Amino acid sequence: MESKADGASIRRSFRTLRYVPEESKDKVISDEDVLGTLLKVFQALFINDFNKQSDILTMLPEPVKSKYQDLLSVQHPRVKLLEYRHHQQSIFKPEEILYKTLGFSVAQATSSLISAGKGVFVTKGLVPKGAVVSMYPGTVYQKYEPIFFQSIGNPFIFRCLDGVLIDGNDKGISKVVFRSCNGRDRLGPLKMSDSTWLTSEFHNPLAVGQYVNNCSNDRPANVCYQEFDVPAVFPIELKQYLPNIAYSFDKESPLRCVVLVALRDIKQGEELFSNYYTIVS
Numbered sequence: 538m539e540s541k542a543d544g545a546s547i548r549r550s551f552r553t554l555r556y557v558p559e560e561s562k563d564k565v566i567s568d569e570d571v572l573g574t575l576l577k578v579f580q581a582l583f584i585n586d587f588n589k590q591s592d593i594l595t596m597l598p599e600p601v602k603s604k605y606q607d608l609l610s611v612q613h614p615r616v617k618l619l620e621y622r623h624h625q626q627s628i629f630k631p632e633e634i635l636y637k638t639l640g641f642s643v644a645q646a647t648s649s650l651i652s653a654g655k656g657v658f659v660t661k662g663l664v665p666k667g668a669v670v671s672m673y674p675g676t677v678y679q680k681y682e683p684i685f686f687q688s689i690g691n692p693f694i695f696r697c698l699d700g701v702l703i704d705g706n707d708k709g710i711s712k713v714v715f716r717s718c719n720g721r722d723r724l725g726p727l728k729m730s731d732s733t734w735l736t737s738e739f740h741n742p743l744a745v746g747q748y749v750n751n752c753s754n755d756r757p758a759n760v761c762y763q764e765f766d767v768p769a770v771f772p773i774e775l776k777q778y779l780p781n782i783a784y785s786f787d788k789e790s791p792l793r794c795v796v797l798v799a800l801r802d803i804k805q806g807e808e809l810f811s812n813y814y815t816i817v818s
């Protein structure tokens with residue numbers, strides 16, 4: 538169950554910090570549903586990228602290559618993977634892939650709120666209640682890791698229930714730190730996360746959640762945050778679309794991600810609003 542924090546705490550600051558009791562564990566949708574959505578979108582993006590770069594295939598490790606060979610042979614029985622690009626002429630933009638897989642697309646644009654800067658809108662289609670509508674990108678810091686300089690004047694720090702922090706700022710030192718961690722964690726040709734949310738050429742069209750504005754009395758929240766730890770079974774070749782990366786490399790711990798889930802059906806043209814101070818109990 539959710540309730541809004543008192544008005545005083547909302548007025549205190551607009552920083553993305555949620556005051557929630559430590560014992561709160563509620564999730565609006567199951568982890569399986571979050572995983573299912575991410576796999577569906579990322580797999581579609583991956584296949585679309587085949588069409589853009591045929592050489593990506595030759596660079597992939599053998600088990601990954603044969604897995605997609607099988608997948609594409611099922612969809613296109615007479616087409617071998619290396620020939621797939623020539624048979625499948627259509628190349629889509631990431632937002633079109635999102636629309637084709639989930640039935641909606643989202644994007645940043647000037648907020649409908651005066652002086653609130655940018656916001657996030659449903660640009661096409663309908664977001665059904667309970668759908669994963671975007672992701673909160675950024676560097677993931679454990680409680681004990683240094684974030685002092687990155688946090689100065691930074692309204693994009695998201696606090697998870699267990700004190701883990703996600704820095705979703707796409708500028709300045711935050712951007713440098715994310716890029717540096719991204720370079721560090723590459724596995725040969727395979728990237729372990731997506732840094733394109735730091736540019737205007739997004740590879741993952743869901744990675745705009747840090748631009749969602751705070752709700753108010755006349756703009757009630759239509760999305761909420763939900764934490765998601767990426768499971769060990771997550772396909773290695775799809776990690777390149779994850780817009781989060783751990784500040785310290787640790788291959789034992791799961792990567793923390795945060796998704797935004799629709800609290801009601803959201804129509805085309807509507808702006809997304811979350812509650813920065815959600816209390817889940």
Ligand SMILES: C[S@@+](CC[C@H](N)C(=O)[O-])C[C@H]1O[C@@H](n2cnc3c(N)ncnc32)[C@H](O)[C@@H]1O
Nearest residue numbers: 551553650653654655692693747748749750751
């Ligand atoms: C996490 S950022 C959201 C993206 C921001 N609108 C931007 O363009 O960078 C949080 C900042 O957005 C602005 N903001 C968010 N919700 C707002 C609201 N309801 N009214 C006015 N400004 C808001 C505040 O400046 C806040 O510090």
